[in-house]
Amino acid sequence: MxxxxxxxxxxxxxxxxxSAQTWCNKHYMASQPVVPPGGNFPVAAASKDPLLAFRCAAAMKPYLAEDIGTPAGVLIDSPVVYSEISGAQPIDLLSGPLSSAGELDVTVSLNGKTLVNALVPLNASAYELSFSLDGITPQMTPYNLSCEATYAASSSSPQTYSASAALSVLPNPTNSSxxxxxxxxxxxxxxxxxxxxxxxxxxxxxxxxxxxxxxxxxxxxxxxxxxxxxxxxxxxxxxxxxxxxxxxxxxxxxxxxxxxxxxxxxxxxxxxxxxxxxxxxxxxxxxxxxxxxxxxxxxxxxxxxxxxxxxxxxxxxxxxxxxxxxxxxxxxxxxxxxxxxxxxxxxxMIGNNVTWSNEWNTTCTPDYGDCGCDNCFSIAAGDSAAVPPNSTYYGSTVPANSGVGxxxxxxxxxxxxxxxxxxxxxxxxxxxxxxxxxxxxxxxxxLVTFLYLLLLTSFVRYWMRxxxxxxxxxxxxxxxxxxxxxxxxxxxxxxxxxxxxxxxxxxxxxxxxxxxFNAASVRSNYLVGGVDIATWAADTETLVLATNTDYVTSKVTWKDIGLHGGGVEAVYTSGSVENTGSSFTLGSVASAAFVVRS
The missing domain is CATH 3.20.20.80 (Glycosidases)
Structure with a gap:
């Protein structure tokens, strides 16, 4: 083809x-030994006490000289977490709910000059503080913003936190986008x-x-x-x-x-x-x-x-x-x-065996093998609804580790x-x-191409359809x-x-x-049977984007995703889709987008 x-x-x-006989640093040929690849992303250690991961970032990258004179912004994130993620530091919170635990006194400065000072709630996400770019000279290298926060709501002495962010203010381009x-x-x-x-x-x-x-x-x-x-x-x-x-x-x-x-x-x-x-x-x-x-x-x-x-x-x-x-x-x-x-x-993951390599005739594990879908999992044992028609990877029932992506x-x-x-x-x-x-x-x-001036030929048999x-x-x-x-x-x-x-x-x-792309919209995720759903709520409208991962018809009620279903407009459909008023139905691997108005 x-x-x-x-x-x-x-x-x-x-x-x-x-050339290298590894993929993702894993051996995959039958003649090779199993050697753990390493390089795993570290799991953040848990903390029994609350931590504040105070962070800041410019709202836009880059700003231009032409933006000087209009408000710029810096985004403050102040999540209270219980894992030792980057920058997280202990915080001695007031007792009671987090919503009443007080605020952070935040100051953002550049080269010692305060750009903005404001109170920011705890657990805020992308809380925007406006400031002026006046007096900041456009240059090709980014400036470094200093962000300082003080938490003084607890009975202990004030606690301070710091973060930094790149601020890019570039000259207006003369002949480029x-x-x-x-x-x-x-x-x-x-x-x-x-x-x-x-x-x-x-x-x-x-x-x-x-x-x-x-x-x-x-x-x-x-x-x-x-x-x-x-x-x-x-x-x-x-x-x-x-x-x-x-x-x-x-x-x-x-x-x-x-x-x-x-x-x-x-x-x-x-x-x-x-x-x-x-x-x-x-x-x-x-x-x-x-x-x-x-x-x-x-x-x-x-x-x-x-x-x-x-x-x-x-x-x-x-x-x-x-x-x-x-x-x-x-x-x-x-x-x-x-x-x-x-x-x-x-x-x-479509059309290939994700646990047994069609190409190399070897198993695929976190430490070994190349199945064309690294560390991918088979569908759950017994989940016949998730099996594509005419699949040859299983018998009358779907076993564990079936290879079906x-x-x-x-x-x-x-x-x-x-x-x-x-x-x-x-x-x-x-x-x-x-x-x-x-x-x-x-x-x-x-595949025929040159690598290191050698003509190499390989045959690909990962994806069968x-x-x-x-x-x-x-x-x-x-x-x-x-x-x-x-x-x-x-x-x-x-x-x-x-x-x-x-x-x-x-x-x-x-x-x-x-x-x-509405900064005020809130995304929520749901899983109803095999139907994966996300909603974006903004003002009086909610976007519902749903897709059926199963190869059988699936039904979702509006109540399943916290909506009443009134004023529903289907703005996109793929496959067999039906909206019955109190619910919607998706046929085999069908998808739909609805706008629900309150």
Whole structure:
């Protein structure tokens, strides 16, 4: 199948595996011993006494010279926790409920000058304090904000806490675009990709990793089609052998208003190449963000490689965020994530055996093996409703460790990434995106490419089938429901039914993103049987985004998710969906979005 050939050509996973004979630092060949990979994210120690994890962050990254004269903001987080996460310090609280335990007296200063002083509640999240940028000279290097908090409500002497934050105030760009990160929501803000002017608007990035050579390079009309289908970005996969065609594609993307996610996967550890590429591309009006490491944890790239690239890119540009994707469930996550603004996950669990490697004929465990879905779990024993039709991995009943992949591996991966950001103190400054699977094959695919001047050939037999359109939607919603703020599927070209399903979802997003990117909205999560649900409540409206992970019809009552169901509008459906007034019903792997008005 040609689309999977493109997918493999765009990935370093197999090449690195053939060369290093490890993936996620785990041996996977039958001839190799079991050696624990190490690199696990440390579990924060529990505390029997309360701790205050006082944190601050600029509300926007970057501010520009043109923003001077309008209010800026700093976000204060003051969670009271019982685990030793980054920066958490003991706090002697007043007895009684936390809501009546007093406030923090917070002062934010720059170079000894107070910018703002205010009282902030305990357990606040993204509590915004306004200040003026007047007198702050724009420069390419960030300033360092000092945030100090005093808690004096208890009978003991005042307790003090400190944190710091980067404040980026850049000169106005003369001939390039700017992508801002709204740290209140994690949204990217950009002016229209056409470069013809306009206001900054939140962008929900949705668009495929897209093959250049042999696809976009010879099919310029594909750009127009992707725009018509509702996608907002194109992530062009290198290599770019025909630079004339490449420039034509970028020009056409700008003309139709599509943003560029620029990929340096093969060269991000080559400083000279990174400098050349950044200096060539950074002036593009439709550049949204950079992309460096493609599964660097899988290939065990040097632990500081992503940070070196990140610092270099910011020294050359500074106006666009940096992204990467991690494939491993838990291998040196903090080291690789340190070098990015946006960390993506790519759990591929459809059509492969997640506990026994079709490729290497070995088992897969936390210490050994490569099943194409690192440390993924099978569906629960006996859960026949979660088994795709025509699955061959089980008999009359579903055993434990059946190998049938679970959609909850996607939500668990996104949620674990979000949790780790909180543990590290990065929850404001970094965002999580998701990479749904849009490929698969019942046939082996030959990969032929050069690595270290050697011709290597490998055969891929991980994924035995391609997801259906409805399954593609389930993957995407499982990521979004648990905090992903972008959807970048691997890979295009892909079957028409996947593209149609993805287009339908993309075209519905303008009705959904006002809830995702509303700093005042509150997200809540529910699981009703096999239906994963998230709600975003804002003022008198609540967005309900639901997806059925089962292959049988499932029913959810509005009462199950704390709503009465009155004034319901279906703003998106995938598969068989019915709203009966007191409940809604989702057919096999069906999905829906409703706006419920109170």
């Amino acid at each position: 040609p689309h999977l050939t493109f997918a493999v050509l765009g990935s370093l996973q197999l090449l690195a595996g053939v 700017v992508t801002k990160m709204d740290l209140r929501t994690g949204a990217l803000l950009a002016k229209p990709a056409t470069g013809l002017g306009g206001e900054y608007e939140p962008i929900f990035p949705i668009g495929f990793y897209t093959t250049f050579d042999g696809y976009l390079s010879t099919n310029l009309s594909a750009v127009d089609t992707l725009k018509e289908q509702g996608f907002t970005i194109i992530h062009i996969v290198p290599t770019f052998d025909n630079m004339t065609a490449f420039e034509m594609v970028l020009d056409r993307m700008q003309e139709v208003g599509l943003y560029l996610m620029y990929d340096m996967r093969f060269t991000y550890m080559n400083n000279t190449s990174v400098m050349e590429q950044v200096n060539s591309i950074k002036y593009r009006p439709n550049l949204l963000l950079w992309y460096t490491g493609d599964e660097p944890d899988g290939t065990s790239d040097p632990l500081n490689a992503t940070s070196i690239a990140y610092d270099l890119i910011y020294s050359l540009d500074g106006y666009h965020p940096v992204s990467l994707v991690l494939n491993c469930q838990d291998y040196e996550w903090a080291s690789y994530t340190a070098g990015t603004d946006i960390v993506m996950q790519d759990v591929y 679970s959609y909850f591996d996607i939500s668990d991966r996104v949620a674990s990434f979000k949790n780790r950001l909180e543990v590290m103190g990065w929850e404001r400054t970094k965002a999580v995106w998701t990479v749904p699977q849009a490929f698969g094959s019942a046939e082996s695919v030959v 391609t997801p259906t359109g409805e399954e593609w939607v389930v993957q995407s919603i499982m990521g979004i429901n648990h905090g992903a703020l972008g959807v970048v599927p691997w890979v295009d070209p892909n079957p028409d039914y996947i593209k149609m399903a993805a287009s339908g979802f993309a075209l519905s997003l303008p009705k959904l993103t006002p809830f995702f």
